[in-house]
Amino acid sequence: MNNIPSPMRRPTDWSGSVMQKRIARRYAAERRFKALGLFAVLLSSGFLAFLLFTMVGKGVLGFQQTEIALDLDFPTLTGGTQATALRGPGADATLNSLDLGGIVGVAASAQYGADGEDLIGGGTALAVRKLLLADPALVEKKQRLWVPAAAAIDSAYKSKGDAKAEALVAKLKAQSAIQSSVNTTFLTGADATDPTEAGIWAAFKGSLITMAITLMLAFPVGVLSALYLEEYAPKNRLTELIEVSINNLAAVPSIIFGLLGLAIFLSLFGLPRSSALVGGLTLALMTMPVIVISGRNAVKAVPPSIREAAMGIGASPVQVVFHHVLPLALPGILTGTIIGMARALGETAPLLMIGMRAFIASPPSGITDPATALPVQIYLWSDEVNSAFVEKTSAAIIVLLIFLLGMNAVAIYLRNRFETRW
Amino acid sequence: MTGTGLLFLIAGMALLAWLVGRARATSLARGGGALNSLPSYHGWFLLVCAVVPPLLFLAFWSAISPALVTNMVLSDPVASALPADAFGRASILSEARSIAQGLQDKGFQPASQPFVPLYKAALAHYQLLGTIATALLAFAGGAFAFTRIRPDFRARNRVETLVMWGLMLASLIAIITTLGILASLLFETYRFFTLVSPLEFLTGTDWNPKANVTPGADNGYGAIPLFWGTIFIGAIIAMLVAIPLGLMSAIFLTQYASARVRRWMKPVLEILAGIPTVVYGYFAALTIAPMVRDFAVMVGMSNAASDNALAAGVVMGVMIIPLVSSMSDDSLAAVPSAMRDGSLAMGATKSETIKKVLLPAALPGVVGGVLLAISRAIGETMIVVMAAGYTANLTANPFETISTVTVQIVALLTGDQDFNSPQTLAAFALGLVLFVVTLLLNLVALRVVKKYREAYE
Numbered sequence: 001m002n003n004i005p006s007p008m009r010r011p012t013d014w015s016g017s018v019m020q021k022r023i024a025r026r027y028a029a030e031r032r033f034k035a036l037g038l039f040a041v042l043l044s045s046g047f048l049a050f051l052l053f054t055m056v057g058k059g060v061l062g063f064q065q066t067e068i069a070l071d072l073d074f075p076t077l078t079g080g081t082q083a084t085a086l087r088g089p090g091a092d093a094t095l096n097s098l099d100l101g102g103i104v105g106v107a108a109s110a111q112y113g114a115d116g117e118d119l120i121g122g123g124t125a126l127a128v129r130k131l132l133l134a135d136p137a138l139v140e141k142k143q144r145l146w147v148p149a150a151a152a153i154d155s156a157y158k159s160k161g162d163a164k165a166e167a168l169v170a171k172l173k174a175q176s177a178i179q180s181s182v183n184t185t186f187l188t189g190a191d192a193t194d195p196t197e198a199g200i201w202a203a204f205k206g207s208l209i210t211m212a213i214t215l216m217l218a219f220p221v222g223v224l225s226a227l228y229l230e231e232y233a234p235k236n237r238l239t240e241l242i243e244v245s246i247n248n249l250a251a252v253p254s255i256i257f258g259l260l261g262l263a264i265f266l267s268l269f270g271l272p273r274s275s276a277l278v279g280g281l282t283l284a285l286m287t288m289p290v291i292v293i294s295g296r297n298a299v300k301a302v303p304p305s306i307r308e309a310a311m312g313i314g315a316s317p318v319q320v321v322f323h324h325v326l327p328l329a330l331p332g333i334l335t336g337t338i339i340g341m342a343r344a345l346g347e348t349a350p351l352l353m354i355g356m357r358a359f360i361a362s363p364p365s366g367i368t369d370p371a372t373a374l375p376v377q378i379y380l381w382s383d384e385v386n387s388a389f390v391e392k393t394s395a396a397i398i399v400l401l402i403f404l405l406g407m408n409a410v411a412i413y414l415r416n417r418f419e420t421r422w
Numbered sequence: 423m424t425g426t427g428l429l430f431l432i433a434g435m436a437l438l439a440w441l442v443g444r445a446r447a448t449s450l451a452r453g454g455g456a457l458n459s460l461p462s463y464h465g466w467f468l469l470v471c472a473v474v475p476p477l478l479f480l481a482f483w484s485a486i487s488p489a490l491v492t493n494m495v496l497s498d499p500v501a502s503a504l505p506a507d508a509f510g511r512a513s514i515l516s517e518a519r520s521i522a523q524g525l526q527d528k529g530f531q532p533a534s535q536p537f538v539p540l541y542k543a544a545l546a547h548y549q550l551l552g553t554i555a556t557a558l559l560a561f562a563g564g565a566f567a568f569t570r571i572r573p574d575f576r577a578r579n580r581v582e583t584l585v586m587w588g589l590m591l592a593s594l595i596a597i598i599t600t601l602g603i604l605a606s607l608l609f610e611t612y613r614f615f616t617l618v619s620p621l622e623f624l625t626g627t628d629w630n631p632k633a634n635v636t637p638g639a640d641n642g643y644g645a646i647p648l649f650w651g652t653i654f655i656g657a658i659i660a661m662l663v664a665i666p667l668g669l670m671s672a673i674f675l676t677q678y679a680s681a682r683v684r685r686w687m688k689p690v691l692e693i694l695a696g697i698p699t700v701v702y703g704y705f706a707a708l709t710i711a712p713m714v715r716d717f718a719v720m721v722g723m724s725n726a727a728s729d730n731a732l733a734a735g736v737v738m739g740v741m742i743i744p745l746v747s748s749m750s751d752d753s754l755a756a757v758p759s760a761m762r763d764g765s766l767a768m769g770a771t772k773s774e775t776i777k778k779v780l781l782p783a784a785l786p787g788v789v790g791g792v793l794l795a796i797s798r799a800i801g802e803t804m805i806v807v808m809a810a811g812y813t814a815n816l817t818a819n820p821f822e823t824i825s826t827v828t829v830q831i832v833a834l835l836t837g838d839q840d841f842n843s844p845q846t847l848a849a850f851a852l853g854l855v856l857f858v859v860t861l862l863l864n865l866v867a868l869r870v871v872k873k874y875r876e877a878y879e
Contacts, residue, residue, distance in 0.1 A: 026771055033773035037674025040667045045690050047740050051697070051705050224592035232589065242593050245600035251794075251864040252857065253801025255828050256603060259835075259853045263606035267841050285599050292596070318582040346698025349803035349828070353835055375700045382704045382808060390708070397701050408696055 055394050055401070062395025065183035065196065066154040067146040068119055068172060070104065071111055072128070074139045077103045086136035095132065101125040104147070112172075119168065121148035121196035123185065146179065151195045151388040153178075158391075186395060190361050191377065195388035198381070200396050202363040206276055206356070206371035207345060209364060213280025214287055214344050219337055221284075222291025223326075226333070229292070230299040231321050250289040257286045258353025266354060274355040274370040282354060283344040290343065294336020298329040331418035338411040342404050348375040374400050428480075436473045439564055443468030446571050459578035467577040470584055471567035476560040483552045491519075494544040500536050607857060610850030617844045618643045623851060629814035629825070631834065635844050643848060645855070647814040651824040655735045655810060656799035659820060663739025664795055668746025669788065673776055675747075676754055695744035703808030706737035711809055718821040725822075729811035732820035738805050742795045749794065753787020753871075754780055756878055786874035793867035797860040803828040827852045 013019060074081075078098055085094045104124045108116035124147040132139055149157065156165035157178060172178040189199020225242070233239040261282035265271045271278050302325050310320040351357070356372050357380060364371035372380070374396065381393040444465035451457045457464075492515065495501065504511050518537035522545060571577070615623070617635050626644015635641040671691060675684050711733035718726030757780050765775040781788070811823035812833050834849040 026774070030771040030773045033776070034674070034678050037670045037678055040670030041674050041679075041687055041691070044667050044671055044694065044740070044743050045687065048690065048694055048697075050709075051701075054705065054709055055701070221592045221595055224589050225596065228589035228593045232586065233593070242596055246596045247868070248861060248864065249596060249599060251797065251860065252603070253798075253803070253828070253860055255801065255803045255831055256607075256853055256857050259831070259850060260599070260603045260606055262835065263610060263850070264602055288599075289596065316578065316582060318585050322585075342696065346696075346700070348698070348700040349807075349832070352832055357836060375698055378700050378704060379804065379808065382700075382707065393704060397704065400698060401701065404696060404698065405693075 052401075055397050057394075058391050059394030059396075059398040061158050062186060062391035062393075062398075063183050064158065064180050065185065066149040066157040067179050067181055068149045068153070069144055069175075069177040069179075070107055070120065070124070070147045071142070071144050072104070072107050073142045075142070077107060078139060081139050083136040083138075083140050086132055086139055091133060091136070095129055100128050104128060115168070119150055119153055119172075121150050121154070122192075122194035123148050123197040126197075146181070148185070148196045149178070151386065154196060155388050155391075186392065190363060191359055191372070191380070192361065195384075195386055195392055198389070198392055200374065200377060200399060202360050203372050203374045203377035203396075204399070205363040206279075206360065207373040207375075209276040209367060209371065210279040210283060210351075210373055211341060211345055213277060213367060214283040215337075215341060217281065217284035218287040218291055218340070222288045222337070222340075223295055223333055225288075226292045226295030226299055227321055227326065230296045231325065232317070246289045246292050249285075250293060253349075254286060254347055255349040255353065257282050258350030260285065261350060261354045272368045272370075274358050274372075275368045276356075276364055276371040277367040278354050279351050279356050279371070279373065280367070282350050283347060286347070286350065287340040287344045290340035291333070291337050294339070295329070295333045298332025298336065299325060301332060302328045331414055335411045335415045338407050338414070342407040342411075345407070346375055346400065346404055348373075348379055351376050352379070432473060432477070435560055436469050439469040439472040439567075440465040442564075443567065443571065446568065447577075450571065450573055455573035457573050458576050463577040463581050464571050464575070466581045468564060468567040468571070470581070472560050472564035475563045476556045479556055479559050480552075483555070487548050487552060491541070491544045491548055494547065495537060495540045498540050500540060503533070503536070603857065607850055607854040610847050611854045613842075614844060614847035614851045617847065623848075627816055629830070631845050631848055633843055633845060641844075643844075645827075645852065647816040648825060648827045648830055648852070649855075650816055651731070651810075651814065652800050652826040652828070654818065654820075654824060655731050655806060655826055656738065656802065657796045659732060659735025660739035660742055660799045661792065661796065663736050664742035664746050664799075665792060667739070668743045668795075669750050671743065672747045672750035672754060676751055677772060677776060677780075691744050691747055694740065697741070699741065699802060699804040700808070702737050702741050703804040703806075706733045706805055706809035710737055714821070723821055727811065727821065727823040729809060729823050730821045731810055731824040734806050734810035735820065737809065738799055738802055741802070741805065742799055745795050745798060746791055749791025749871075750784070750788050753784040753791070753874070756787065756875060757783045758878055786870050786877075790867040790871035790874070793863050793870070797863035797867070800826075801828065801856060801860050803832060807832050827856050831856075 014023075081094065081098065085091070104120060105117045108120050110116070112119055127147060128145070131145070148154075152161055152165040153169060153172075155161045156169045157180070160166070161169070169178065185197060186199045188201050189197060190202035192198040225246075229239065229242065229246075233242070261278055265278045265281055266273055271281075306324050306328065307320050310324045311317075315323065351373055356376050358370055358372065359380075360370060360372045378393055378396050378400065381389045381396065384393075440462075442465075444461045446468075447457060447459075447461035447464035451461065495515070495518075504514065514531055514534045515537065517531055518534040518541050521534065521538050522541035617637075618641055619637075622641065623643050623645050625646065626640070627646045628640060628642050628644045629647050630642035632641050635643075675687060679687065707729070711728055711730060714730055714733045714736075715726045715728050718730070761779055761783060762775055765779040766772070770778070806826045806829050810826060810829060812825055812829060813823045814825040814830070815823055817824065831849045831852050834845045834852075837845070840846070
């Protein structure tokens with residue numbers, strides 16, 4: 001504003017160099033601002049891409065397992081055990097007396113020299129045992145088996161390891177006695193101290209049981225309270241109190257629900273610690289408000305004309321809601337439920353509070369058995385000193401993310417497919 | 423009887439009751455006389471009468487029967503062999519009990535052996551009693567309802583009244599949960615303050631909780647470093663990341679981006695909100711924290727910690743971006759378009775309009791969103807547990823280890839302490855502080871957003 005406006009002001013000379021410069025400056029600011037916005041979006045999505053690439057890059061190795069060829073001369077190693085001894089009820093006793101761990105150790109030393117025993121993974125004896133049980137005839141033969149490699153060899157073969165392991169791998173490669181295969185143990189096994197034996201099935205099953213309990217409790221309660229609040233609740237102090245508590249519960253940090261579970265379910269009711277039952281109860285309390293809030297929105301979206309039409313032909317208030325409003329609102333409610341369940345599936349902190357962080361070496365078989373959940377397993381593995389657990393952790397994260405993205409995709413599909421626009 | 427078996431039995435009974443009720447009503451209708459209610463309502467009425475009383479009884483029975491069983495076992499002469507101290511007694515009895523129930527194969531205490539058959543007998547006795555009583559109740563309820571089935575019986579009204587009660591009870595669970603949280607936090611916090619003075623907890627600067635407390639002395643329960651760490655990581659570092667990125671993303675996506683870009687980029691940003699926090703925590707600890715430490719060492723800070731506050735804060739900020747972005751999005755969209763059009767018509771560029779008209783008008787909504795984001799950030803647990811470390815530290819250096827309230831709650835509760843130790847109780851006190859602060863933040867945020875919405879409606 002260098003010119004003092006005079007009463008007889010001449011029109012601004014936009015083509016003059018002063019004004020042109022000013023306009024150029026303003027346009028430059030405009031471009032800068034827009035670029036800044038683009039930069040923010042790209043940075044945020046770049047971070048997401050970086051995270052996913054890191055996890056996938058590390059995690060794919062977790063689905064692979066290095067195997068080493070092991071020549072097992074069963075007749076000599078087992079002292080001539082007959083195949084018939086491995087059939088029928090006596091099989092387990094015979095196998096126990098054989099000391100398979102010692103046998104594979106001896107075989108490995110015989111084949112690869114003094115440090116041969118360090119090459120093979122801790123799960124080898126168990127794998128051989130399963131193999132023999134499945135096919136007892138093997139015990140009378142000389143057999144070349146591919147057995148899981150030890151953790152150090154495994155990481156040396158996949159990426160990098162210490163000098164000693166690298167040298168061993170080079171030697172094995174020269175003999176073509178090492179290969180990479182799909183790691184089925186990872187998907188079927190339970191937690192173990194040896195990374196080559198560790199798997200996610202136990203944690204995954206724990207998560208499934210916990211989620212089932214959460215769904216069975218949170219869904220009916222959530223839907224019923226959404227219907228009550230939206231359709232029947234009189235405007236009074238109690239209703240107001242219910243609404244306030246639901247809105248607050250939806251915003252309470254999840255760790256507080258863990259404290260609630262610890263104080264009420266574990267120490268007051270004396271329910272079993274670390275069980276999927278308590279985990280499910282705790283997560284249900286956390287998920288319920290999410291379902292109520294999305295359910296209320298879905299019920300609200302059903303137009304009043306539907307209710308009036310139903311009432312007009314003589315339906316009672318309960319019939320109006322359960323025969324007409326609820327079926328129409330169901331897709332919206334389901335969408336909200338799936339999103340709430342996805343959040344519960346990824347939740348870790350409350351489960352730590354109620355003790356679902358124990359070392360679980362076998363999958364839970366019931367709702368009161370000690371169990372762990374997939375996110376908790378990720379947390380536990382991330383704490384492991386053994387660097388071979390890094391790829392296991394990332395692989396478990398990939399499994400978890402696939403499930404969460406799948407659930408969200410189903411929710412979006414449901415919303416697009418079934419939600420009616422009135 | 424096992425839980426699953428019981429469940430199937432009840433489900434079968436319910437189905438039977440429903441079918442019988444409906445069949446009875448249908449036959450009445452066929453025999454002449456118009457029914458007041460549809461046959462299926464009679465079925466539901468019979469179902470409720472036959473199933474609800476036994477279920478209530480079962481709940482009651484499962485609460486009292488353990489005590490009855492123990493009483494019966496103790497009344498046996500063998501019980502005189504039990505040791506006098508309560509702890510040894512209880513451990514022998516509980517072991518015998520779990521062997522008798524088949525939960526455990528063999529006992530570790532020989533003394534529990536003689537009690538196993540006793541427990542088996544007592545359990546069988548009371549189980550039989552319970553089953554008979556349940557069956558009788560179910561039968562009585564069913565029979566009562568069956569006799570009520572008449573053409574003029576208003577079964578629908580009865581069933582609908584019950585449905586309304588069910589709906590109301592379901593909504594009361596929210597209040598019960600809130601009360602449960604408050605009661606448990608307040609009760610444990612009260613017990614904590616009988617051991618450690620509130621003054622030390624709220625104003626002390628030394629956090630190093632000891633298991634054995636001496637009243638009046640410094641017990642290491644000063645929570646100021648934790649409050650500072652929570653604010654520093656959650657409300658300062660995370661917000662320095664989340665507010666600019668979230669706000670600018672929202673501005674770009676709503677004001678500049680084409681419809682196609684918006685359709686693709688919005689869900690991408692929302693994926694950030696759907697990633698579990700344990701994944702963020704692992705990512706922060708594995709990738710970001712070493713990078714931050716290397717950077718700090720490069721610029722000459724040799725004492726930078728690998729579990730530094732900056733990594734946790736930055737990753738937490740990224741997690742919060744979608745929340746800030748969607749709240750800003752909403753409030754920008756709520757600004758009347760007349761204001762925007764007016765500014766553009768005066769010759770202002772888009773960025774001038776955004777900076778001088780839209781943002782000031784949308785500010786309350788954005789502030790509300792930021793408050794909600796802060797409340798999310800300070801209650802966040804896994805990222806800080808995995809990346810920020812356990813050492814409480816009163817410092818403003820983001821390259822050092824700083825602990826937060828949530829980290830300490832986890833640290834205090836995942837050990838093997840007794841439930842009554844001051845360390846366990848301290849976790850509840852920290853939880854109460856967290857609960858109150860997040861509650862206040864949410865209330866204020868919602869009020870701000872609501873007021874602002876009303877201003878433009």
